[in-house]
Amino acid sequence: MLDLASLAADLAAVRQPVAQAHGLPSALYTSEDALDLERRHIFHGGWACIGFGKDVPNPGDAKPITFLGAPLLLVRDKDGALNVFENVCRHRGMILVEEARNFGGVIRCPYHSWCYSLDGRLRATPHVGGPGINTHEAVDPATTGLTPVRTGIWMDMVFVNVSGNAAAFDDWIAPLRARWSDFEGRTIHHGGPASSFTLEVNCNWKLAIENYCESYHLPWVHPGLNSYSRLEDHYHIEHPGEFSGQGTLVYNPQLSQNKAFPDFDELPEKWDKAAEYVSLFPNVMVGIHRDHFFAILLEPVAHNRTIEHVELYYTSAEAATGEAFAALRASNAKMWKEVFVEDIFVVEGMQKGRHAPKFDGGVFSSVMDSPTHLFHDWVAARLGA
Template identity: 70%
Template sequence: MLDHTALAKGLAAVCRPVAEANGLPNALYTSPEAFALERERIFQNGWACAGFGADVPNPGDAAPVDFLGIPLLLIRDLTGQLRVFENVCRHRGMILVAEPKNFGGVIRCPYHSWCYSQDGKLRATPHVGGPGINAHESIAPETTGLTPVSMGIYMDMVFVNISGSAEPFEDFIAPLRTRWQDFEGKPLFRGEGSSFMLDVACNWKLAVENYCESYHLPWIHPGLNSYSRLEDHYHIEARRQFSGQGTLVYDPRLSETQAFPDFTDLPPKWEKFAEYIAIYPNILYGVHRDHTFAIRLDPKAANQTIENVEIYYTTEDAAKSPEYADLRKANAALWKDVFIEDIFVVEGMQKGRGAPNFDGGRFSAVMDSPTHCFHDWAATRLG
């Protein structure tokens, strides 16, 4: 049983100034009840990423998503507009779309064949009034369409708010949009052969925490640290919004002879800067002058998280052409190696949460403030 009194006490300790604070209590990493609480208060009541626009690139494309047990459907309609619905028929609750598919026409439920157009409208209820009778006064098609989910898109990430009670999406994303205004409106192209997935035995928050801070870089990523040292990094903190780290010395060295094209019209600072921000709760995003990446965390259980990684390039050519295939492969391998290097620490911290006397940990007031920023946000959402 989750001890709510102890949890409240632990959360209060998190919200102190970083030098005095403790980290989030163990139960939030190990307890199925706490996981259920987060599912409701963080993932349903606020904005969270459910997928990518690139998952449904063409008109008529539909992709089912299991969003912490909630069946969602991403669909790009025939006009190109992306929508999100609950992936269930309004009749008997059957899953409508079981696997990614392109629909040239309506979406037909595989059970009794109720049909929906790609904008969610109910278009057919065969035999609903008896054999061969396809209407009944008890079913009003205009009010029995698919259930839409509040959504917003930023840098190809599809955010959803299941409860519909969060602030408007534009308010949610505005602080990050402002920070990364240099990238605003720049086209992004998902790299071919650049998607991969990591199944990690840790709570989703540990992946966020590890991503936020540069403190661990010299110890866990010695390769990265050889050209991007600890002192070359800076903290990024927007209280109760996002946090992360930046580097002052971005210098891709994938090939002696070839480089990815940069985004056009970037201010000179991005020649050397790159930033890595955790967009709470479940996106870990990196921006560079020549590519970006997104890690979408998909929490499966208190102690299991799937990391879905996508890499984006600045032109279609860089993202898809054979000319860049080797470079894309090298870049994906580089990031995959880095992310794999992190696995043993996040899984180690997960095991550490089994220690009954671990008190959430003490922070370095200098090096851990982006992580504390995340803990403070989580504690506020859960308190």
């Protein structure tokens, strides 16, 4: 059981300047109640990523997603627009869609066959006025469509605000969009099934974010990366209230002796060697390079278990799906998977460590850990500290 009185004091300690602050209290990593608190204040109360546009590529495609208990439905309508609705019939609250599929026509509730267009409109209410009478004055189709969930899409990532109370999506995403304005408006192409993988990790979702934020661990945990990308080649990325992460000044992919992915056209020179890795709070970790992009969606399935959904994108359809790049795509996916797998023992080790009775959240290096503290500070603020 979460002790809210001691939690308030612990969160106040988190919000101190980095040199004096403690990390988030262990209870936020080891308690089911904490995830419930975070569900309300963080995941459903703000913007969070639930999936990708590539999951529903064709008109009529629909994918049900249970997002921390909330049944949602990702749907691409006949005009190609992507919407998210609550995955329940407005009649008796029956779940509408149980598994991903394509709808040639309407979405029919399996209970009483109320039907909804792909854009959410209530299309039919059979027998609602008695046998064979399919309208009734008490059921107004104009006000009884599928319940829309606020949705925003950026870099193929689908974000939702379940509560409906968060700031406008465009305002929320604006800082990262501005930071990566060199990539704005560019089409990215998903690399297909071989560029998509998941990792199941026995840790709280926050530990994955924290680990991704900082470069401090690179020489110890990722010796392969350190061979060409040393600690001193990295810099912090910090935008309070939104995201934090790290950048490198020596991006130099060596997947093949004689072949490389095409770069985005006409990027500024700085991206010849730069790459950036950002945790966009709360649950997506992204990496941008001149020749590819990746996103890792964190799905918290329990307070101590997280699924990482990794998706890799390229700069052209040819690079993403062409046979000529198949081997290179496979090498790139393998390389990133190895890096992400290298992180598992540390996040799982920290999860175990959170059960130490006297661990107080830990202290930060004000030089090396400020992106991590920035995330802790954001969590504390969202939980009301």
